[in-house]
């Protein structure tokens with residue numbers, strides 16, 4: 588049985604989908620991954636210690652926060668593993684990063700890839716998605732390989748607090764296909780996860796419209812409403828709280844696997860842009876009509892432009908240009 592989720596609910600926060608759509612419209616479809624790899628710390632002339640980690644993180648945040656009060660990117664995505672390897676001091680740095688990003692109004696996606704049986708999933712949900720938690724982010728990545736249904740505590744808390752989740756569907760690493768392409772009675776595993784996310788988003792978007800709670804971007808509160816466009820492309824649908832992770836390097840396989848990415852009604856977080864070889868043109872082709880919902884994320888390719896804030900901002904500008912911004 589799933590443990591009840593606790594933690595206060597911020598009734599005033601707009602839904603995640605609306606907040607992300609507004610950020611993507613303002614800054615473009617780019618998320619800056621903050622991955623403090625030991626090699627990058629070394630390249631930035633920083634020690635591989637919590638002190639180096641903190642300097643690295645605050646510099647990356649300064650670049651992401653932009654100038655004149657407008658963010659340079661739609662969101663940042665700290666890679667939790669690279670904070671965790673520094674133990675409790677690393678988590679303290681991550682807490683500071685998340686707190687300061689919130690103060691700067693930069694959206695945060697904690698790349699923690701959490702997933703567990705229901706009773707303990709509640710603990711992970713409260714850690715990353717509760718207003719009371721020092722690690723609270725705007726969204727968290729989740730692994731559905733203990734069963735999509737086991738993620739329910741996180742999905743419920745995300746929806747209740749105006750936050751989001753990104754469920755791994757089709758990952759950018761070559762090993763992912765051994766699980767995600769496997770075919771069961773409902774088709775591929777990735778297809779089942781995609782259909783489950785779509786179902787939950789339609790329900791969430793419909794209920795927020797019916798009850799009038801929070802609203803979607805102030806105007807478009809229906810599951811069928813459109814909340815944004817992207818340069819001459821298809822219109823982006825209203826986005827619900829359940830996004831998917833679909834690797835930028837493998838998006839072209841979605842159609843063959845029967846995934847209806849355009850029908851997910853959630854954001855598609857696309858890692859693999861930059862250092863793993865995916866380009867803006869390749870992503871547009873791979874995602875097809877789902878492209879307006881794609882949030883490309885790039886870590887090393889931009890971070891290698893540091894340690895100066897100017898160098899990082901130049902990397903962000905070039906990435907956005909490649910994405911057609």
Ligand SMILES: O=c1ccn([C@@H]2O[C@H](COP(=O)(O)O)[C@@H](O)[C@H]2O)c(=O)[nH]1
Pocket residue numbers: 620622666698757758759760832833834858859860861862863884885886887888
């Ligand atoms: O399928 C996935 C899921 C997550 N990631 C994460 O994204 C970044 C990618 O970093 P780059 O330096 O831009 O390659 C990293 O944190 C991964 O854990 C992914 O790559 N693929």
